Amino acid sequence: MQIFATFEYTNLLEIAITELEEKGVSSIYAVPLEPCKKEPRLLDGMNRADGMSFIDKGMILAFMFATVGASKGFVWAWGPVIWGMIGAGAGFLAGLVWSWAIYLVHNRRNKSRIKKGKRGEVILIVTCEADQHAVVEDILWDHRALGLAKTT
Structure with a gap:
């Protein structure tokens, strides 16, 4: 089972990864996302609008x-x-x-x-056994995950 979570890059993410490793989860993959550096367009087009008029x-x-x-x-x-x-x-x-x-x-x-x-956000991909998913979800939510999804 895979669990996907997004975090802001803080110390809580590092603590969550350490805690997951202590619980026996060894397959953890973290992907940092870079923040947008490009300025938004001032005027919206017909197919793209940011809600600002x-x-x-x-x-x-x-x-x-x-x-x-x-x-x-x-x-x-x-x-x-x-x-x-x-x-x-x-x-x-x-x-x-x-x-x-x-x-x-x-x-x-x-x-x-x-x-x-x-800082940018980080996507954390945790692969664990089906019986561990509740523990992994609790750890991720306790360390302020922004969002969480799981696949089987």
Whole structure:
């Protein structure tokens, strides 16, 4: 039986491997994964999206500002249509600036975390007997495995 587990590369992983060896499990294979070093693309394509959008806040604020501009435009000099369009443009730009600021803050925070020494994850493959799988699973979960899967 094989048990696959993912860990962050910490001392707990080393302790888990040592504990497994003490329990008589000798077939342990660890594969370190390297973190992504490439910057994500700023704009999403049609088939690839990361859930971050720059225009959603802009569209919402454009609607809100256009509504206020059009309603105030009945009193102001240029009329409701012109002030509605000015409000829509100003709201859209405000939303873009807001989204861009959030992106820059989020990106700066992630870069600092990577620079501080964020390590990659490790896949641990343990081959054991069927009667040992419960002990192996308990050891892996006790040492903060991120995920676990088993095959027979």
